Amino acid sequence: GGGRYDDLVKRFTGQSVPATGVSIGVDRLLAALAAKGRLDTTAQGPVVVTVMDRDRMADYMGMVNDLRAAGIRAEMYLGNPKNFGNQLKYADKRGSPIAIIQGGDEAAKGVVQIKDLILGAKIAQQATVEEWKSQPAQVEVGRDDLVRAVRDILDRHG
Incomplete structure (x- = not known):
């Protein structure tokens, strides 16, 4: 996912700055870790x-x-x-x-x-x-x- 984040920068700094961003997404990261067997699913809950x-x-x-x-x-x-x-x-x-x-x-x-x-x-x-x-x-x-x-x-x- 990705997109424009111009208003995000302005919200914190007061300056209008052109900005974009991208992320692979947490769900995709977890799926990749699980597929590689590197995700600990035995962790005890709170x-x-x-x-x-x-x-x-x-x-x-x-x-x-x-x-x-x-x-x-x-x-x-x-x-x-x-x-x-x-x-x-x-x-x-x-x-x-x-x-x-x-x-x-x-x-x-x-x-x-x-x-x-x-x-x-x-x-x-x-x-x-x-x-x-x-x-x-x-x-x-x-x-x-x-x-x-x-x-x-x-x-x-x-």
Whole structure:
């Protein structure tokens, strides 16, 4: 793709400068890397912080920032929070190892729910009811222990 970008230069400098540009496109670059076997498709997705209450977006973003500051890839769900199932589907689609959940009840108690999506998938595939009960894929921890608990789960999965 390519084209003229005269107004782009003017937007940033205030000067009208003739300009053109060209790009091979990100999708074509990814296709070429995949065809050559040089694209890592096994990379783990980010931890997804779910949104239960739009009035608490700053709290959710705070969790994302804490995780990122600790070197953990994280993002906040930005879609419609009305359907919680869609948030977990989004996390699965992103290849997320963990989903963070904090509704009003959890916030009042100063805790978060950490859903281990990798363990949950393994348990769902092969576990008996007894095994499922003995290895909970969701744990509750204090908000202050969020980063440590997430790191422990990530380390357990290698």
